[in-house]
Amino acid sequence: MEGKACHAQIIYVGLQTDVLTSNMLINMYAKCGLVDCARKVFDKMPERSLVSWNTMIGSLAQNGEEQEALTLFIGMQREGTTCSEFTVSSVLCACAAKCAMFECKQLHAFAIKAATDLNVFVGTALLRWYVQNELYEEALVLFHKAQMMGLEQNQFTISSTICACAGLAALIEGNQVHAVLRKTGLGSNIYVASSLIDMYAKCGCIGEAYIVFHSMEERSIVFWNAMISGFARHAHSLEVMILFEKMQQMSMYPNEVTYIAVLSACSHMGLVEKGQKYFNLMIKEHSLSPNVLHYSCMVDIFGRAGQIHEAYEMIKNMPFHATASIWGSLLSSCRVYGNLELAEVAAKQLFVLEPNNAGNHILLSNVYAANKKWEEVAKSRKLLKESEVKKERGKSWIEIKDKVHSFMVGERNHPKIAEIYSKLDHLVEELEKLDYKAETAHDLHYVEEGRKQELLRHHSEKLALTFGLMCLPSNAPIRIMKNLRICGDCHSFMKLASSFTGREIIVRDTNRFHHFRNGCCSCGDFW
């Protein structure tokens, strides 16, 4: 109100035409959240300076009016006003919030042309934009470029970069950033430390994540959640529960994110009663309203444990429309337990919600096959073949030195592919001596048995494993990332391979880790 009174006084004495005063007024209104008042002052200005434009664009960007900020920026260009690093960083923030990829890419080029890309504000906004839009590789390229040019790194650029490494599960890159932290001391920042825990957990190094967790005295809720989510991702349910208790002893109370981690740990381990206990605790003890993700966890908990009807009841009674992910979880459970009736219910919903997801058709045909409904299997396969729907191809990747090696199922292009196949054949022979038999039961391609076995043998994670065995030192764990869920055959194969080679093998599939050691998997064969 003081500002408004002051504005009235300025108008009274006739100072409103002064550019400097108007700029200050725009700024004052924007800081008070009165962006409309700021805009009125801006619109009435007979002439505007660069600062007027910058202040107005920045105000709009910060007050959630991103589209208007972009429109004004275009207007500024049309008027021929040269922009500065202030303009570029504000407009970049607006683009990142809007996820306007095209504008952002144009703006990046614009920033380079206007020689503003070396400005720390501009660089930070660019990095943030890339990470927010999951363009992690671009983010890392930018970070390396900044490093080569000797530009300043700060806690903001570093936490975004670590987030990019986490998104790519790029451990070697992540380790390099960690080394920068050790030199600069930026690792003691709570945001940086939280993203570091997340990065190590997502790269399969849960022990490293815990070392970071243990080293910090300051602990925020996000920091606790990052560690608990990491343990959940690795199916270390006991550690999840211990930390859940410990945080409360230290007067830090769980929030919605904590409960998602706790419930997902229960689902990965088949802990139905514990899951129900936590779900009730969340509502009654901590007064939190479960969101669609919590319900999704509960459907998963019941479904994975074979309580398909309870899972379906949960869906029917929840206060939200079920998402594709929830119906997908039910359909997967139906496949595992051969429940045809509910598989058809789930599939019907999924075909509407995800018409382009071939996996749903395949799951349904698997349930038909498990129930020996061969006519329906054929119909379902025909439908899939006729539609435009394509199944996502299996892909695995592994980091060796500073390079990511990627393998598709039946890979032909890798430079060492001949040697890989030959070594893999040899490994299969050795494992067959330990009673390994290719499990083709769930692989329902209409192909003859020999060909089925060949397809299974060339699953991408087996190729990545073989390449890891060829290239990595004998004591190094082999970390493999995969874009789909690991199949039953590869799971058995990895267990035997860990025993035969004496190696630790870590496989991350769509949303969790499997640690294979001495012939066993951390998931206890429940996933």
Add this chain to the structure above:
DNA sequence: TTAGGGTTAG
């Protein structure tokens, strides 16, 4: 007279 930012989610 003008700038902001980063972390956790079945």
